[in-house]
Amino acid sequence: MGHRFAGGERTIEHWENFLLAEVCGGEQLPDGLAHPVHLFHVPIDGAGVTIGELFDLAEAEGPDRVGLESYDWEWFEPLQENIAYRCEGQVLSAARRDDGERAWDELVFSIDLADGDRPVARVTNTWQIWRTR
Amino acid sequence: MIAVGDELPEWVMPQVRTEPMQTMAALLRDPNPVHWDRASTHSRGLDGRLINQGPINVGYLANMLMAWQGPECIQRLRTQFPDRVLDGDEVRARGVVTDVDGDSAVCDVWLERPDGSRPVVGQATIRITRS
Numbered sequence: 001m002g003h004r005f006a007g008g009e010r011t012i013e014h015w016e017n018f019l020l021a022e023v024c025g026g027e028q029l030p031d032g033l034a035h036p037v038h039l040f041h042v043p044i045d046g047a048g049v050t051i052g053e054l055f056d057l058a059e060a061e062g063p064d065r066v067g068l069e070s071y072d073w074e075w076f077e078p079l080q081e082n083i084a085y086r087c088e089g090q091v092l093s094a095a096r097r098d099d100g101e102r103a104w105d106e107l108v109f110s111i112d113l114a115d116g117d118r119p120v121a122r123v124t125n126t127w128q129i130w131r132t133r
Numbered sequence: 134m135i136a137v138g139d140e141l142p143e144w145v146m147p148q149v150r151t152e153p154m155q156t157m158a159a160l161l162r163d164p165n166p167v168h169w170d171r172a173s174t175h176s177r178g179l180d181g182r183l184i185n186q187g188p189i190n191v192g193y194l195a196n197m198l199m200a201w202q203g204p205e206c207i208q209r210l211r212t213q214f215p216d217r218v219l220d221g222d223e224v225r226a227r228g229v230v231t232d233v234d235g236d237s238a239v240c241d242v243w244l245e246r247p248d249g250s251r252p253v254v255g256q257a258t259i260r261i262t263r264s
Contacts (some may be wrong), residue, residue: 022153025146035209037188040161051161073210
């Protein structure tokens with residue numbers, strides 16, 4: 001808990017915006033607007049970690065031992081291609097859960113995106129790291 | 134005029150396919166094999182069906198919202214994932230307006246299978262750009 005990511009900048013390029021809209025089955029957006037679902041990987045990448053490194057940080061027993069609980073994504077302005085967004089974030093909490101049948105760790109992390117001094121977006125993601133009992 | 138209780142125009146993914154999951158895994162550098170290797174889901178009792186990434190499921194909800202109120206409308210989207218969406222599934226993104234405040238509206242949103250089950254549920258705040 002409290003682990004801060006290294007932080008850094010991340011630019012959404014046209015090619016990945018095109019592909020992301022395609023994989024989500026959506027239409028290409030006009031005027032360089034980036035598909036909202038970039039708020040999954042762009043903050044993580046921009047903060048200086050990979051998904052695999054997050055799995056390692058959570059001490060996951062394997063890459064298939066991680067599941068989703070929830071996302072809370074906020075856009076203060078639309079995401080755009082070709083802007084170097086500053087990404088800063090940290091782990092907010094990590095707590096052991098046990099419902100009697102299975103055990104897991106609940107990992108919550110949050111990352112802010114900014115364009116210069118202007119806040120652009122904030123993500124708070126909650127992942128489940130399943131544990132062998 | 135948008136009002137509480139209005140249903141959002143639904144957005145349909147008639148069949149979730151594996152190729153977009155595999156492209157997404159490459160884009161995300163996602164090492165979880167449940168999105169790209171059928172062998173990994175046999176052991177989970179899923180008959181080798183791949184599990185759609187959570188962000189793609191959120192993408193379906195975003196597509197519905199943008200088709201309704203334009204590409205710059207989404208202000209906040211909170212989602213939970215009570216069940217998995219698998220390749221071969223048909224899912225419909227649906228929603229209903231629960232609050233309106235000036236040029237902003239709050240909606241319950243969800244993905245729905247033909248049997249009525251909801252593998253993804255959430256709440257969206259959008260800026261009203263079209264009445």
